[in-house]
Amino acid sequence: MAVRAQPACRHLCTAMCPNPPALDELLASGLLVADGRWLRFRHETARLAIAQAIPAHRARSMHQQLLAALCGHCCADEARMAFHAEASGNGEAVLRYAPAAGRRAARLGSHHEAAAQCERALRFADGVGPAERAELSEGLADEAALLGRLSVAEDAEDAEDAAERALSLWREAGDRLREGAALARLSRIKWSMGRGRDAVAAARVSMSVLEPLGPTVELARAYATLANQRMLFAEYGTATTLARRAQELAERFGATDVLSDALNTEAVSGSCQSLEWLVLMRRAPDIALAGRHRKQAARAHVNLSVIAVEQWRLAEAERYIAEGIDYCGDHGLATCAIRLRCEQAKLFERTGRWDEAMALTHELFRDADQSPVNGLGGLIRLGVIRARRGEVGAWECLDEAAAIADDQDEPPCKVGTRLASAEAHWLADDHMEARREAELADQAAGTSVPWQRGAVAVWLRRTGSERPAYGEVAGPHCHLLGGDTTRAVHAWTRLGCPYEAGMALLDSGHETSLRQALTTFADLGASAAAALTRRALRRLGARAIPTGPRGTTRAHPFGLKRREHEVLGLIAEGHTNARIGERLFISVKTVDHHVSAILAKLGVPDRAAAGRVARPSSAQRSPDGILECRRRSRCWVFSIAPSALVITLGARCRTGGNGVRIATIIIGALMAVNGILGLLTGQGGLGLAAAAVRVVSAVGAE
Structure with missing residues (x-):
């Protein structure tokens, strides 16, 4: 039982135990406990201690006996059989049970277990043929890709290595059909790694290998793969044509996973061309769920969320993202879950929840193995929020994002990165560089989607570029470019985007609008944008311009906002x-x-540490606590300490008669009382103290 690492059937223990009464003694002693027909150790530490004390040769023999006993009892648990087969050194049994255990784990959504079983089988696969090793490598590549293990794994083989090995083995085996399929798989993995050019090249080679072989499921998958690549490169017409070819073959061969994938791609391409897309996108996950293709269902959740965010339908997007995160979490689809959380962070940024956006982005960089594609959005987000806040570190993020976008070579990625850089330069009052970046974004955009086209047009005008706007432009951008600032502000406000509404107000150039923009930027903590707004107000000759951040944020020693302080x-x-x-x-x-x-903001690792920071002097650490300390200090400095001096002067006064002397002593006593009440309540005024000082001065003058 110690070497099994899990409970054992009572009849199996009885069959293997040379002294069955010993089991009763162990149960009576409490070392073992019975749980129905199962026996287990009461404490895991006891099991570990016994397992470590067993010599290696004895443990190997025990695993051999357990494997034989389980085979005799027709055990259907392939994972358990594979575990004992490996521990006993039985490679033939490992290759029999581990792949089956991996397939079962994958069907159940346990992708970590599935990858582990593929790795277990590959450790014993040196003596088998290239085709069998290629299939095991493909299984590992698929599972590692789902887990986000692309080319960053240090303690396990990554998806790219496994896919490259599978391709080499299929070529060695001379199987052109499987070679073409392996190239399509490798293309998808390379795209996830941020290597767009390599991904497209692999997809094209896949098609060139498969098309001479005639219509096949593998060719349908290759068409779907290249369709997705063309869609990401903003070649929407080509993407749609390839996606429809894939659908035709997929329906012919009953490949519902490929059909769902191709419908998904066509839907995204349609959304980018302002065509009908929702019916296709709804159909894609329905087909995937009916065929139990969880990866394709997750992709539908991702793309539905991405479309909603990119079209600024943020209330819908929030619902789609939450549903998608739940689905991916339930089925162990880590890569898709990370992508959805990236979209959630982007949604937070667009709706003005910058602290939440920053916190979630930092969490993803810290805790998740992000692909470069997912990391790109996080870098842009960190850079642009830091630039808006006037914080250091914006350019480190934006420069790294630009390098990733150039490697990926996808126009939408380039446009997003260049627009973020244009905004950062503009906020720093570097209009020449801002204009250059905006024009580079325009060059990459082509006739892209209306929302992105509109953003490019606005930044071209904002930075003083003479380039004309062209292509279809989305609602709020269209209003702003047409000079209707009021409608643009109302449109952004309805969408729940305060920063964009503030920028539209700033573009208006009117004093009333500029003051509204300043309030918006101050509420968001956008100090760089607020500084530009103040300069615009000064150029108009405006008076009484508010300065600095909100009082509560400025007063808090850690820069916490009011709600954060409450939490x-x-x-x-x-x-x-x-x-x-x-x-x-x-x-x-x-x-x-x-x-x-x-x-x-506190720079602490967990909530317990945050509680310790707040607990010792929470009143003093809060903005209200700081003001309270200041009030009480003021009471001491201006009331209690001077009162002693006033009383002493009154007692020693030799001019003005007894009336002045008595009055001075009374005023000093009142100052002391006022100061003591201030210390007790924090409500000490300075009026009486000032009056007393004037009386003393008058007495001194006499």
């Missing part, structure tokens, strides 16, 4: 996130993001 106080009191949400009438997810922002 920190409840953390210090030991409340859970659920309880904090109930107390503050906000969702648990919102509390999660506030907690992440608090940890980042």
Whole structure:
């Protein structure tokens, strides 16, 4: 039982135990416990201690006996059989059970287990033929790709290596059909790694290998793969043609996974061309779910969310993202889950929830093995928010993002990166560089989607470029370019995008609008944009221009906002996130993001450390606590300490008679009382202290 690492059937233990009464003694002693027909160790530490004490040769023999016993009992648990086969050194049994265990784990959505079983089989595959090794390598490549293990794994083989090995083995075996399929697989992996040119090259070679072989499922998959690549390169007409070829072959051969994939790609291409796309996108996941193709269902969740975010339908996007994250979490689809969380962070940025966007982005970089494609959006987000806030570190992020976008060579990626750089230069008052970046974005955009085309046109005008806007432009951008600032502001406000509304107000150039923009930027913490707005107001000759950040944020020693300070106080009191949400009438997810922002600002690793920071002097650390300390210090400096001096002067006064002397002593006593009340309540005024000083001065003059 110690070498099994899991509970054992009672009849199996009885069959293997040379002294069955010993089992009863172990149960009576409490070392083992019975759980129905299963026996297990009461404590895992006891099992580990016994397992470590067994010599290696004895353990190997025990695994051999267990494997034989399980075979005799017709055990259907391939994973258990593969474990004992490997531990006993039985390579033939490993190759029999591990691949089957991997396939079963993949069907159940346990992709870590599936990858581990493929790796186990490959450790014993040196003596088998190239075709069998190629199939095992393909299984590992697929599972590693789903887990996000592209080319970053240090302690395990990554997807690219496994896919490259499978391709080489199929070529060695002389199987052109499987070679073409392996090239399509490699293309998808290379795209996830941010190597767009290499991905397209592999997809084209795949088609050239497969087309001479006639209509096949593999050719359908190659068409679908290249269709996706062309769509990402903004060649929407070509992508649609290839996607329809893939659909035709997929329907002919009943390949519902390929059919779902191709419908998905056609839907995205249609959305980028302002064509009908929703019917296709709804059909894609329905087909995937009916065929139990979880990867394709997850891709539909991702692309539906991406379209909604890119079209600024943010309320819908928030719902799609939440549903997609739940689905991917339930089925162990880590790569798709990461992509959806990246879209969630972008949604937070667009809706003005910058602290939540920053916290989630930092969390993804810290805890997730992101592909360059997913990391690109995070770098742009960090860079542009830092630039808007006037914080350091913006250009490190934007320069790295530009390098990734150039490697990926996809126009939408280039446009997003160049526009972010244009905004950062513009906020820094470097209009020449801002104009250059905006024109590079225009050069990459071509006739891209209306929303991106509109953003490019706005930044061309904002930076003073003489390039004309062309192509279809989306609503708020169209209003702004047409000079209707009011409609643009209302449109952005309806969409829930305060920063874009503030930028539209800033573009208007009117004092009232500029003041509204300044308030918006101050609320967001966009200090760089606020500084530009103040300069615009000064050029208009405006007076009484507000300066600096909001008082509560400025006063807090850690820069926490009011809501973050409230959450920190409840953390210090030991409340859970659920309880904090109930107390503050906000969702648990919102509390999660506030907690992440608090940890980042405090520079602490967990909520317990944050509680310790807040607990010792929470009143003094809060903005209200700081003001309270200042009030009480003021009471001491201006009331209590001078009162002693006033009373002493009154007692020693030799001029003005007893009336002046008594009056001075009374005023000094009142100052002392005022100061003591101020220390107790924090409500000490300075009026009486000032009056007393004037009386003393008058007495001195006499």
